[in-house]
Amino acid sequence: MGGHLGTGVALELDSRPDVEVMGIDLDPPRRFLRNAKFHRVQPEDRRSTQRLLREFEPDAIIHLGVYEPHARSNPHASHDRSVFVTEAVLEAASKLPDLSCIVVRSGLEVYGRHRGSAMCPDESSEIRPTTRYGRTLAKVEELCRDFERRSDVPVSLIRFAPIVGPHIPSPIGRYLRLPVVPVGMLPDQPFSLLHSDDVPRFVLAAMDLCASGPFNAVAEGAITGSQAARMGGKLPVPTLGPGWILARAITGLLGSPLPEHGLELLTRGRTADSTHTTATLGVTAEYTTSEVIKDLHEWAPVSYLEPNRAA
Amino acid sequence: MSAEDAAARIAAKPEHGEAGAPTIFDAVRRRLNGEFDVDPWGFDHELADMAVAATALRWSVDVLGGARIPQEGPALLVVNRRIGISEPAVVNQGIRRVTGRTARVVGMPDIPIASSWLRRVGAVMSDPAEIAGLLRAGELVMVPLGWQPLHGSIAGELRSAAVQPAIEAGTPVLPVATFGSELGRSWRIMIGEPVLPPKRASKTGAVEFAEAVRAGVQTLLDNPR
Numbered sequence: 001m002g003g004h005l006g007t008g009v010a011l012e013l014d015s016r017p018d019v020e021v022m023g024i025d026l027d028p029p030r031r032f033l034r035n036a037k038f039h040r041v042q043p044e045d046r047r048s049t050q051r052l053l054r055e056f057e058p059d060a061i062i063h064l065g066v067y068e069p070h071a072r073s074n075p076h077a078s079h080d081r082s083v084f085v086t087e088a089v090l091e092a093a094s095k096l097p098d099l100s101c102i103v104v105r106s107g108l109e110v111y112g113r114h115r116g117s118a119m120c121p122d123e124s125s126e127i128r129p130t131t132r133y134g135r136t137l138a139k140v141e142e143l144c145r146d147f148e149r150r151s152d153v154p155v156s157l158i159r160f161a162p163i164v165g166p167h168i169p170s171p172i173g174r175y176l177r178l179p180v181v182p183v184g185m186l187p188d189q190p191f192s193l194l195h196s197d198d199v200p201r202f203v204l205a206a207m208d209l210c211a212s213g214p215f216n217a218v219a220e221g222a223i224t225g226s227q228a229a230r231m232g233g234k235l236p237v238p239t240l241g242p243g244w245i246l247a248r249a250i251t252g253l254l255g256s257p258l259p260e261h262g263l264e265l266l267t268r269g270r271t272a273d274s275t276h277t278t279a280t281l282g283v284t285a286e287y288t289t290s291e292v293i294k295d296l297h298e299w300a301p302v303s304y305l306e307p308n309r310a311a
Numbered sequence: 312m313s314a315e316d317a318a319a320r321i322a323a324k325p326e327h328g329e330a331g332a333p334t335i336f337d338a339v340r341r342r343l344n345g346e347f348d349v350d351p352w353g354f355d356h357e358l359a360d361m362a363v364a365a366t367a368l369r370w371s372v373d374v375l376g377g378a379r380i381p382q383e384g385p386a387l388l389v390v391n392r393r394i395g396i397s398e399p400a401v402v403n404q405g406i407r408r409v410t411g412r413t414a415r416v417v418g419m420p421d422i423p424i425a426s427s428w429l430r431r432v433g434a435v436m437s438d439p440a441e442i443a444g445l446l447r448a449g450e451l452v453m454v455p456l457g458w459q460p461l462h463g464s465i466a467g468e469l470r471s472a473a474v475q476p477a478i479e480a481g482t483p484v485l486p487v488a489t490f491g492s493e494l495g496r497s498w499r500i501m502i503g504e505p506v507l508p509p510k511r512a513s514k515t516g517a518v519e520f521a522e523a524v525r526a527g528v529q530t531l532l533d534n535p536r
Contacts, residue, residue: 115421116421116436116438117438118436118438118440118441118444119351119352119353119430119435119436119441120351120352120440120441120444121440121444122440122443122444124440125440184427185423185424185427186427187353187355187427187428187431188427189353189427189430190349190350190351190352190353192351221348221350221351222349222350222351222353223345223349224349226345227345227347227349228345229345230343230344230345231344231345231346269353271351271352272351273351273444273447273448275447
C-alpha cells in the first residue's frame with residue numbers, strides 16, 4: 001500500500017462502500033485514504049505480517065510487494081525481499097479459511113528473451129527468464145502456483161509490462177528521460193509499456209472475478225528506444241556490444257542506472273499478447289504505449305525550492 | 312500498388328500528417344521525431360511501403376484470384392518457393408496491390424540487427440506462437456513451403472506445426488502458387504480456394520490438414536492459367 005501501485009489500488013478499493021481495506025507495507029500510503037487501515041511492517045517481520053492477516057481475515061489478498069531492481073530496491077536486495085515477502089504472505093494466507101483469491105504482481109520479464117523465442121508471447125508461452133528480475137518473478141510465480149495447488153484458492157498472476165507513470169520509480173522511465181539515451185543498434189526492437197494509472201484496473205478485475213492463472217497486462221501498441229527518445233527531443237545513441245558497459249556506467253553516474261532487464265528491453269524488445277486478459281478479465285489499458293511515453297516526457301522537471309521560498 | 316502510390320502513402324500517413332498537402336519532408340520529419348508506428352512484432356508500415364515502392368520498380372506481378380484474400384481479418388497464406396529470395400516480396404507486392412495489406416512472412420532467422428531489419432518489413436520467426444499471435448491480431452500471415460530449387464512446379468513440404476495456429480483460430484488457409492524466376496521481371500501469382508481447417512485440433516487432423524493445403528498449392532501449380 002506504500003508504493004504508488006499499492007496506493008492506487010487502495011484508493012480504488014477505499015471508494016467502494018462495502019469494502020474494508022487493510023494495507024501492510026514498509027512505507028505509508030502516498031495519498032489520503034478515508035477508511036483503509038495501514039500497518040507499517042518491515043519486510044523481514046514475517047510474524048507481524050501473519051498476525052495482521054490472521055486478525056483481519058481478508059476475503060482477498062492483493063500482493064504487489066514484488067520489487068523491481070533499481071526501482072525502490074537495489075538489485076541485490078530485490079530478489080531476496082520479493083521472495084521473502086511472498087513466502088510470508090502465502091504462509092499467512094494458508095491459515096485463512098475464508099480466503100477467496102489472491103492477486104499477485106508479476107511481469108513480462110518472466111518470459112525471457114532467448115534467441116528464437118517468440119517476440120510477442122501469450123500466457124501459454126514457456127517461462128524461460130533471462131534476467132535476474134525475470135528469475136525473481138519466476139520464483140514468485142512458482143511459490144504462488146504451489147500455494148494454489150495446495151489450498152485450492154485461485155491465484156491471479158498479473159504479468160505487467162514495464163510500468164511507467166508520473167510518480168512511480170521506474171528505471172526505464174528515468175532512463176528514457178536522460179538528455180542522451182543509449183539505445184539498441186538501429187533498427188532497435190519494440191517494447192510495450194503500461195501506465196501506472198492502468199494498474200488498478202487489471203488488479204481489481206482479477207480480484208472481482210477471482211480469476212486464476214497468468215494474465216498479460218500490456219498497453220496497446222509498441223515503441224522502440226530510439227522512437228521514445230526522439231519523442232521527448234532526446235538524442236538516441238545506437239549502442240552495440242561492449243559499448244553498453246560504458247553506456248550503463250555513464251547513465252548510472254547520471255542517476256539512471258539501467259538494470260539487466262532494462263538493457264534486455266532495449267536490445268531484444270519486450271511485448272506481449274493480451275488477448276486472453278481482455279477476454280477473461282474484460283479490461284484493457286486506457287493509455288497506449290505511445291501515450292505513456294508522451295506522458296513521461298511531459299512531466300515537469302524536478303525543481304528544488306529554497307527553504308525560505310518554500311515556506 | 313505502384314511505386315508512385317506507395318510513395319504518396321508514405322508521405323500522406325493520415326494519423327500523423329498535418330493539414331495541407333503532405334510532402335516527403337513530412338515523412339522524414341515524422342521519422343526524425345519518432346512519430347511512426349512499429350507494432351509489437353516490429354513491423355513498420357511506412358518502411359514496408361518504401362520496400363513496396365522499391366520492389367514495384369523491380370518486378371511486374373500479375374495476380375489471379377486476388378478477391379479471395381480477405382480485405383480485413385486474419386488468413387494464412389501458404390506459398391510455394393524455389394530458392395525463396397524473391398517469392399515473399401513478389402507475393403506481398405501482389406497482395407498489397409489487391410488489398411492494400413501486408414502479409415507477415417514466416418521463417419526469419421533470429422540474428423542480431425538483421426532480424427530487426429527483417430521484422431521492420433514484415434518478417435517473423437517460424438514459431439507457432441508468433442503465427443498464432445498474428446492471426447489473433449487479424450493479420451495476414453504467409454508461410455512458405457519447403458525449398459524446391461530444382462523443381463519449381465512441385466509444392467514443397469509443409470510442417471503441420473505451421474498450420475496448427477490456423478486450426479486453433481479457425482482461420483481459413485489460402486494456397487498460393489507463384490510462377491516466375493529469380494532473375495526474371497514478370498511474375499504471376501495464383502490464389503486458390505480457401506481450405507477450411509478441421510473443427511478439432513488433433514495431431515492427426517493437423518497433419519491431414521497440412522497435406523490438404525499442400526495439395527491445394529500443387530493443384531494450382533499443375534494448372535497454371
